Amino acid sequence: MWHPWRIAAERYPHITIVCKHELPRGVRGLLKGDTIWLCKTLTQAERRSTLTHELLHVARGIAPPQLQAREERQVDELAARRLISLNDMLRGLRSAQDDRELADALWTDVHTVRVRRETLTPVEVAWLDEHLDDPGPFRICP
Known part of the structure; x- marks a missing residue:
């Protein structure tokens, strides 16, 4: 962690x-x-x-200054990846009903959960789909 x-x-x-x-x-x-x-x-x-x-x-x-918006997006994604491993995401998705519950389970905030979900690679999405018996009430990717 x-x-x-x-x-x-x-x-x-x-x-x-x-x-x-x-x-x-x-x-x-x-x-x-x-x-x-x-x-x-x-x-x-x-x-x-x-x-x-x-x-x-x-x-x-x-x-x-001209690159700050892009830098914020990149730092958001890097932070989300540091804070939420794919294995942790899998464990959280198995029980969470929404992003708030997922954030609580992952000891992070909702913004970070959403960034992590929105920036999952196709390989990560496929891995999660393969390992989730039931994707729960909300989709892996928004």
Whole structure:
């Protein structure tokens, strides 16, 4: 299992993580200099997902303004893949009734679950289909 707090401590000891402030509406996390700001209203699972996302920005560096939208999509996908392995997705899909339940089972947030589902490769979809006896009440891919 991916542990962003451990990764932050081991790989990025120069980064300070602050969770004491409420960020503007719609902003869960923010990287500014050597500080990652996480909104204080986030749940533990949301903090885990957001910290992973921000750590990937640290690792990849800041994209130029004209590439920021694409970079956000790429970082979203990379974070979802780090947080949700295919085996974990399979286990979650076996019992979850919707994305919220799947997120709870995977200890992540709904956004990350949706990104992971939307970016499954054809090979991953085929593997999940093969291993799921009953795909449950919602589709593997949206």
